[in-house]
Amino acid sequence: MTGVEAPENSQVLPERPRAAGRQDWTAWPRYNEAGSGYRGYWYPVTWANHVTGEPTSHTICGEKLALIRDAGKVYALHDRCPHRGVPLSEGDQQFPGTVSCPYHGWTFRLTDGKLAAVITDGPDSKICGKLSVQTYSVEERLGLVWVYIPIGNEPVPSIDEQLPRELVENEGVVGGRIQPRGGNWRFACENGFDEGHAKYLHRTALWRLFKPMPTWNITSIVPEGRWIYRVQDEVYWEADFPGVGKWTNKRWWKKKPDESQISQIGNVGAGVKVNPVIAAQNFPGFASLSMPGVLRIAYPNFIHYEFYVPVDEDHHQYVGLMVNFETGVKRLGFYAKYLGAVRWLFHGQFSGQDEWMVRVTDAPPEKLYRPDVSLTTWRNLAEQEYGEKIAAAVAFAPAAPDRPVRERRASAARKTAQPATSTESANGASAPTAADAD
Structure with missing residues (x-):
């Protein structure tokens, strides 16, 4: 000991700056709590011919x-x-x-x-x-x-109210795949409607081998009915990035895109003849999303649907359907093409790239960028619609039954109770009889 009192440590550590970006999903509380999905909806479970x-x-x-x-x-x-x-x-x-x-x-x-x-x-x-x-x-x-x-005891709505309208009103030939996948259903749903990923992640997909993809877009999200649509306002097939160089999705072996038009039917549907049923839908944009997690991608000759079916916090079921609205022998041609090639290229390797990303996604925290307006608009839609659904279901919640208050036994009555009989145990508890065993 020196006898000299040590000075107080008055050093103040600088306050750690708050991390940029979104640290959680509490801005969407119902969405934040929907790790195992939303109740009050119809979900596809399996192929009908698999149930025996x-x-x-x-x-x-x-x-x-x-x-x-x-x-x-x-x-x-x-x-x-x-x-x-x-x-x-x-x-x-x-x-x-x-x-x-x-x-x-x-x-x-x-x-x-x-x-x-x-x-x-x-x-x-x-x-x-x-x-x-x-x-x-x-x-x-x-x-x-x-x-x-169900949420509770609410009336079960008609499934036709939830299915995409064009599937209820028209006949089509369906090809599809059901696959259990890792990762939360919300990651899968957000990936499907995500504006930016397809142009980069899927550039190596065999499905896009001869089809060009834009480098970047300026996109609007437009609500219509219970759907939200991605509308392509501007499309750029290549760009010069300051300090790093030029980047393009164009290749000599790919089909040359029509850069004079912006297509709202598929990424590269400009100038392509569109199936009359699909054209009659007048979709504002080629990608759309609705509750409880149904993606619709409109191409000139078919519509692709993805249903992200929640299983639990860490798993979901992928249900991908490709629907063609041709009639007669053309239907057989589409189905043969689907089984022979499209199933493996589209619902296989192409969709497998999405499965990979969904499985390794870890959010929040997250730092969003301009194209992520597609994600935030979807979360807002989910938050609003499910809030309305919960409010409607509460109206059908059964009221708690009125139970009469039991009168307490008087202590005098207990004192005058009869002695234990042969069917009672020494401590006053009834011994089990044959009737009790039921």
């Missing part, structure tokens, strides 16, 4: 479902037997119109989920009719099985 009399397991919006077909109709039940939690999808059908748990033979009706029989408890089982599992509304459209995931 043997139950199969699926997870949508965190809900575990068992799908089974009976007498030609598809049913969906919550995939958990209330007895011991065994998945009903592991069971089978022992009686028409039912599904049985493989553990003890608890058997549930497909129409309403009611417990109809307990095989290991005999025909007079007292628990029958007292329990049920949740059932879900099911529809078949476009060769797919769709299930409605």
Whole structure:
């Protein structure tokens, strides 16, 4: 010790500057909380011809479902037997119109989920009719099985109100792929509608081998009905970047783009004859998005749809459909072309590049740039629409039942209680009888 008191450390550390960019998604609280998806919508689950009399397991919006077909109709039940939690999808059908748990033979009706029989408890089982599992509304459209995931007790809307209008009003031939993928559904949805990624990420895709892509665009996002559209205001096929040089997507082997026109049907659809059904839709832009995460890309000869089906926080299901509206033998030609090449080029390697990016995306935090107006507009749309949907569903929430207040027993009554009988235990608790076992 020197006896000299050390001076106080008065050094003040400089305040760490706040990081530029968006640190979280709290500006969109419902979107921020929708890691497992939005309830109150129809979701495509699987191909219709994959659902048979043997139950199969699926997870949508965190809900575990068992799908089974009976007498030609598809049913969906919550995939958990209330007895011991065994998945009903592991069971089978022992009686028409039912599904049985493989553990003890608890058997549930497909129409309403009611417990109809307990095989290991005999025909007079007292628990029958007292329990049920949740059932879900099911529809078949476009060769797919769709299930409605409810918010609460709201009426189930018609699936035709949610499907793209042109798919309801017109017949078409459908080619598609369903694939489980890693990454949150929101990343997949934002990637699909993202303005900037296609021009750079997909420049190496075999699907674009002979097709040029712009270098950059100036884009507007235009709302129309329940959709938002990407509208190309200006298109630039090459550009000089100060200090680094010229960059272009043009190559000698690629088709030369018509730079005198801006196409709103596909990236390079200018001057190409458009299918009459597609032309009649008068889409403001070739890329559009709607809730609960449905992407639509309009090309001259077909429309491509992507449904980003939430599974949980870290997984989603990719449902990609390519729909052609030709008739007669031309439909067969399109389908043959799809199976022979397009499926592998478009829904394979091309879409696989998106899958790669979605799987490795880690946001927020994020630092957005000008083309990301497509993302922020989508988040605003999702926030507003789901807020309205929640408000509407609340109107159908059942009121809490009025329960009478139980009167407390008088202490005197307890003092005059009868002595324990032979069917009571020494501490006053009733011993189980045969009736109690039910």
